[in-house]
Amino acid sequence: MSGTVGYYAGLAAEDIVANDYIKRDHEIAARRWRSEAGEIDLIAREGDTVVFVEVKKSHSFAKAATRLGRRQMDRIVASAGEFLAGEPLGQLTDVRFDLAVVNAMGGLNVIENAFMEM
Numbered sequence: 001m002s003g004t005v006g007y008y009a010g011l012a013a014e015d016i017v018a019n020d021y022i023k024r025d026h027e028i029a030a031r032r033w034r035s036e037a038g039e040i041d042l043i044a045r046e047g048d049t050v051v052f053v054e055v056k057k058s059h060s061f062a063k064a065a066t067r068l069g070r071r072q073m074d075r076i077v078a079s080a081g082e083f084l085a086g087e088p089l090g091q092l093t094d095v096r097f098d099l100a101v102v103n104a105m106g107g108l109n110v111i112e113n114a115f116m117e118m
Contacts, residue, residue: 013057013102014041020100020108026051030083037078042100049094050087052080054114057102061109064101073097073115 018028026044033040042053054076058064080095087093099114 009057010055012106013100014055016102016106016108017053017055017100017110018042020110021051021053033079033083035079035082037082038072038075040076040079040083043083046096049096050080050084051096051098052076052083053098053100055100055102059104061101061103061107064103065099065111068099068114077115 014031018031021042021044022028026046028042029045029050030043031041033043040052041055044051044053054068054072056064056067058067076097080097081091084091084093084095096113097115099111101109101111103109
């Protein structure tokens, strides 16, 4: 996949994921939120919980899931810490880290609390 095609495929996958979270009564707080540590694809709110979502797209769900490694998880957690600094409860905010995988057909599988399972 070329850089431009990959970029737009990633945006389309993020749209699919954001729309799913909205349908499930989440508020999208940020998209492609940048910090000094890195970028978080989506940040959603479910009640008092802040949900950090990493989006991965590939031909299959399994292939997409393999694209998230420990170093990237560490960067996302560090970025989340920076985001939480602006929350009323700071680091005491309830959080969840989800992995949303999108396949070539636009199908979606959300793994809630994915970082706990990896």
